[in-house]
């Protein structure tokens with residue numbers, strides 16, 4: 001089944017409730033007021049390229065793994081995540097606010113049956129919120145099976161299957177929010193343009209059948225449609241060579257829709273109602289470290305405790321990285337360490353900040369919605385996504401690669417563990433789509449398959465009711481695939497440095513221990529007699545402490561609540577859980 005069938009089915013079903021205007025009045029809301037004269041504003045604005053810098057976070061798909069009418073949560077969170085990125089000058093890390101928080105707990109909206117972006121901002125103002133690594137998207141909410149339970153807004157799971165609230169996690173807030181548009185439509189273009197100077201906004205539209213079909217260019221509805229039933233993000237505006245003015249929007253229907261998930265629509269005539277109902281929120285620069293031990297949910301925190309002997313026995317199979325079964329590689333040109341002399345490399349190198357630029361893709365948590373030993377897929381996919389950004393000079397769009405595809409295909413392993421080389425091998429042969437083709441669900445499929453819906457999918461209404469597990473989904477075939485060229489292994493500090501410096505982050509095996517699990521910051525070191533590789537992370541650079549201690553900068557896939565915003569420093573040369581013994585790399589091939 002192809003995409004056209006999905007589109008026909010949407011036509012047959014008609015406009016369903018994506019966007020649901022509620023009558024809720026928010027006392028804390030303040031209408032947008034920094035109105036600028038039209039002449040004072042640039043004629044073109046695109047937050048994906050402001051003097052060469054991309055301020056737009058990664059794109060999403062609200063319709064997988066099952067259909068969910070959560071556009072209102074996606075429009076609001078992606079506009080606000082982008083505004084956080086603008087506020088922070090695109091510095092590391094990207095903040096990807098979690099739509100799922102509002103599907104579970106925002107009772108002013110109807111979860112997968114529709115809602116309104118302004119309620120999301122009112123919720124954040126009252127309660128704060130967290131990022132995707134605390135509350136992964138499940139495409140279900142309080143109206144169809146999820147509950148606003150004790151694990152709000154942040155949780156993570158352990159190898160023993162237990163889940164709990166991390167002791168501390170990051171909480172994000174807004175300092176102001178409200179309507180951009182007013183009832184008098186004549187003012188709205190100027191109001192929207194003024195608000196856009198500060199960052200993206202969320203707007204309601206009429207997602208007509210023709211809009212569903214959109215594949216590119218400037219969309220122009222000629223039927224007068226303005227039944228607001230969908231919400232999107234506006235990220236800029238412009239004017240084409242013929243003088244037609246347009247808005248630039250971001251949808252939440254995957255990157256296989258429209259122009260890589262984005263669209264243009266004619267500006268100035270309230271086409272598809274796009275100039276009638278827009279909202280903004282101002283991100284709070286004070287990001288709070290929230291101490292969950294002070295909340296009512298503390299009895300739900302079940303730390304994973306083991307005695308030393310148990311741990312020594314369990315460690316080898318606990319975290320999901322299996323011993324290398326193969327030493328496969330594809331090497332067609334000289335590897336980095338033959339062309340880069342480690343002795344000439346800088347004392348510190350960090351892909352989170354190379355001359356002020358952060359090249360890293362978004363943070364992940366492999367352990368939610370439930371524990372899954374997929375580190376072997378996370379380390380390489382994040383290293384590859386980072387390398388794609390490096391090769392593309394960090395230009396729009398930002399890319400993520402889907403670890404769930406590798407699990408579904410058993411390409412190196414699954415939730416019971418695996419071999420990272422399988423990821424590169426799969427990428428070399430088949431190419432890997434981004435996360436908008438396959439939502440991370442932290443689960444093995446009923447049957448492993450490397451085709452159809454298990455690689456790239458889309459789902460149609462209705463949202464399945466509680467208890468009904470499967471949605472009405474079909475395979476998508478026009479998704480972009482990201483290929484790997486050469487790949488192989490690397491070990492030892494000098495070769496690792498050469499590879500990281502020349503080509504970007506690498507994957508590395510380590511022997512993760514309970515002590516490493518409990519890491520909260522600083523330069524980690526632990527002596528082990530014979531490190532046994534049981535976990536895969538990514539190494540993104542190195543540095544040297546004021547006392548001269550040299551260290552690796554590592555990225556874990558245990559969420560931002562762990563370590564230093566999901567990252568760690570690890571002593572170089574010794575006592576380092578075997579981090580220098582078994583690393584892997586792949587070079588993205590952007591020509592395929």
Ligand SMILES: *[C@@H]1O[C@H](CO)[C@@H](O)[C@H](O)[C@H]1NC(C)=O
Pocket residue numbers: 005006008009010460472
């Ligand atoms: C799934 O969608 C197809 C195409 O729109 C439709 O023909 C079919 O009845 C739907 N199936 C279910 C179970 O809803």
Ligand SMILES: *[C@@H]1O[C@H](CO)[C@@H](O)[C@H](O)[C@H]1NC(C)=O
Pocket residue numbers: 049051052395396
């Ligand atoms: C960004 O915009 C500038 C003009 O403002 C243009 O020269 C450049 O090619 C654009 N970069 C990308 C990656 O599109």
Ligand SMILES: *[C@@H]1O[C@H](CO)[C@@H](O)[C@H](O)[C@H]1NC(C)=O
Pocket residue numbers: 087088089091
């Ligand atoms: C962003 O840049 C502005 C202007 O250079 C500076 O004032 C501000 O401190 C920077 N913010 C961050 C988080 O780097």
Ligand SMILES: *[C@@H]1O[C@H](CO)[C@@H](O)[C@H](O)[C@H]1NC(C)=O
Pocket residue numbers: 105106107108119122123124126127148
């Ligand atoms: C704050 O969160 C609670 C649920 O935890 C919810 O009931 C309440 O409506 C939220 N506040 C707003 C303004 O959305």
Ligand SMILES: *[C@@H]1O[C@H](CO)[C@@H](O)[C@H](O)[C@H]1NC(C)=O
Pocket residue numbers: 124125126127128173174175176284
């Ligand atoms: C969010 O910020 C507003 C304005 O500064 C403040 O009134 C509110 O208490 C904050 N909310 C939370 C949950 O911290």
Ligand SMILES: *[C@@H]1O[C@H](CO)[C@@H](O)[C@H](O)[C@H]1NC(C)=O
Pocket residue numbers: 004007008209210213
């Ligand atoms: C959408 O595309 C389908 C398949 O190409 C086509 O049959 C249908 O007429 C289109 N609908 C609209 C409203 O453009």
Ligand SMILES: *[C@@H]1O[C@H](CO)[C@@H](O)[C@H](O)[C@H]1NC(C)=O
Pocket residue numbers: 025026029178179181276277
């Ligand atoms: C925002 O504007 C809408 C009309 O588009 C209106 O119904 C709503 O009451 C306004 N909300 C606030 C908080 O002013």
Ligand SMILES: *[C@@H]1O[C@H](CO)[C@@H](O)[C@H](O)[C@H]1NC(C)=O
Pocket residue numbers: 168289291293294
């Ligand atoms: C969290 O709260 C506990 C108990 O009040 C306290 O011991 C601990 O130091 C706090 N941690 C942080 C990071 O504030």
Ligand SMILES: *[C@@H]1O[C@H](CO)[C@@H](O)[C@H](O)[C@H]1NC(C)=O
Pocket residue numbers: 091092353355356
């Ligand atoms: C990036 O590194 C430079 C040089 O070390 C430093 O001055 C700057 O503050 C760093 N930027 C960020 C966002 O950390």
Ligand SMILES: *[C@@H]1O[C@H](CO)[C@@H](O)[C@H](O)[C@H]1NC(C)=O
Pocket residue numbers: 391392393395
């Ligand atoms: C990245 O920058 C380099 C050097 O400026 C240039 O050669 C290359 O074409 C750029 N790549 C892309 C994808 O823009």
